[in-house]
Amino acid sequence: MPLLNIKPTQTATWKKLANHFNEAKNYELRELFRENKNREEELSFSLDELFVDYSKNRITKETINLLLSLAEEVELKDAIEKYFSGDKINVTENRAVLHTALRSSSDNPIFIDGKDVKPQIQSALRKMKAFSNKVISGKWKGYTGKPITDIVNIGIGGSDLGPNMVVEALRFYKNKLNTHFVSNIDGDHISEILKKISPETTLFIVVSKSFTTQETINNANTIRDWFLKSATVFDVSKHFIAVSCNINAVDNFGIDKKNIFPMWDWVGGRFSLWSTVGLSICLAIGFDNFKELLKGAEKVDNHFRNTSFDKNIPVILALISVWYNNFFGAETEMILPYSEYLEKFPAYLQQVAMESNGKNVDRDGDEVDYQTGTIVWGGTGVNSQHAFMQLLHHGTKLIPVDFIGFKESLHNLEDHHEKLTANYFAQQEALAFGKTKEDAHLDLKINNESNKISKLLPYKVFKGNQPSNSILFDKLTPFSLGMLIAIYEHKIFTQGVIWNIYSFDQFGVELGKELAQKNVYCL
Incomplete structure (x- = not known):
């Protein structure tokens, strides 16, 4: 059944929220915290290691x-x-949306057109395990008998952004294998990757x-042509793997x-890193x-599926985002992970959300008469503090911000992590509470x-x-x-339900592809 x-x-x-906004637009965080000493405790929750x-x-x-009432009224639970x-x-x-089934460990079947998809998923996972173990262990050999040292993932969109980010x-x-990603059709991009690798390994x-x-x-x-300068067509099967539905096209390419x-x-595609698309992650x-x-x-x-909405992390985050997007008129939201490992996470979320x-x-x-998707952007802290945080x-x-952090570092450089x-x-405190004219005046005196x-005070407030x-x-x-x-996947799904839109097609992407193909033929 559709939504x-x-x-x-x-x-x-929605009408009640619009009326409430007339008061809420004047809320001051400094005052809200002053009036309620337990505010942080009341407006926070935990899920295992997550706060x-x-x-x-x-x-x-x-x-x-009111936002929770909106979720009920748009039948979010049914969705x-x-x-x-x-x-x-x-x-x-005319498709189901079941990336959640890819990570389900329950024995409960999930049916599409009367067929349980769980056995397919488990079979694919077993194949991924056997294959990745063989390559990592060195048992998988290249055409000259040498073990594999490098992996190149060739994809674009969800077939690149998700695995690349993870x-x-x-x-x-990571293990001893070096992983590379080729996505852009820019020939300079692919040439730089090929300079780093050997066809033998x-x-x-x-x-x-x-x-x-x-x-x-x-x-x-292009990569196969480069490979065949050193090897033969009979060696393709030792070096090329496909993740695809189109068996005939893969076979014609020469992949076993x-x-x-x-x-x-x-x-x-943008939810596919959990599937065989994540083979590069496995490796x-x-x-x-x-x-x-x-x-x-x-x-x-x-x-997300079983928790009441008032304690449901993706639901609350989605409702807050709708509040700023549709009532305050905020057009963007920033993702700010305080880990350099998550450098590519904002770019990944751009695709998933936008x-x-x-x-x-x-x-x-019908054409909507209200704002839908927000513009997602960001970077890593502390770098962002020395780049675009001045604007905030x-x-x-x-610009609402999601700060993503970790209590422990991975390399135990405690001074750095502190x-x-x-x-x-x-940064959260500074954004929320700022600095008053009185505090700025006192700082200048001290x-x-x-x-x-008289000269600097306006700039110090x-x-x-x-x-x-947080x-x-x-x-x-x-x-x-x-x-x-998964938190962000479900946040995005919740937003789409509230906005009454289809979140899982992408016809705007297809239009550009069609025109690009026509332009190629015209050259």
Whole structure:
């Protein structure tokens, strides 16, 4: 069954939220904390090693209760059950949306068109385990008998961004294999990768559901031509692997059918890193760590599906985002991980969020008359503090921020981590509470700059009142990263339900592809 089509602006709660906003737009975080000494305790919750604090938002209990009422009125609970149960909620493409099934360890079957998909998933996982173990152990040999040293993932979009981000984020756990990613059709990009590898010891993974994606197939053909300058067509099977649905096209390329890993049309590209698309992850960090990644995501899946909305992390984060997007008119939201390992996480979320919810037509086929997807951007702290954070502290725009941090470092440089963590909390405090005119005046006096007060005082005042969420884990592990990614997946799904849009198609992406193909033919 498809999702129910409920226009949010026509609900009773939306009107109440609009009225409430007339008061809430004047909320000052400094005052909200002064009035309620228990605010942080009341507006935070934990899930195992994860602690989420959303107290530094321009909300009260009344705001949250109204937003929770909106979630009920748009039948979010019904949507979540259909999401997990294999209903074809991707109506425009007549597909189920079941990336959650890829990390499910329960024995409960999940049916699509009357067929349980769990056996397919388990079979693929067994194949991934056997293959990755063989390559990592050195038993898989190249055409000259040498073991594999390098992996090149050839894909684009979800077939690149997800695996690339995870491999980068978990490089602390990497084995001896070197992993590279080719995505852009820019020939300079592929040339730089080829300079780093040897055809004798490199394994290429071509990831394309249709095996017709222009960028991926063009890059794969270029790499095969490069490979064949040193090897023969009979050696392709030792060095090329495919993740695809199109068996015939893969076979025509020259890849052995035994080296094909399956893809399913009920897994969208930007949610596919949990599937065989994650083969490069398996090879980079080992199958056991890949399984931990799945387990972390499953932990959040169960939380999202079974926890009441008032204690539900993805739901609360989604509702707060809707509050700023649709009532305050905030156009962007920043993702700020305080770990250099997560450097690629904001870019990954850009695709997941903006390709999913960048829609101007609702589920009834009508053009929306309200804002939908937010613009997602960010970087890593502390680097961002010396780059674009000035805009948040002194600028004129409202930009909600998600701060992502970890209590422990991985390399045990405690002095560094203490300073990093100090910055993590200081930025949240500075954004929320700023610096008053009186405090700035006193600072200038203490610093013996009394003679400059009249000149400098306006520049030393910070209004604050900038909202943020604190998402804090014990440590960056495959499990915690799985949790983090799943939180945002379900946040994005919840937003799409509220906005009454289809989050799982991407026709805007297809238009550019069609025009690019026509232009190629015209050259």
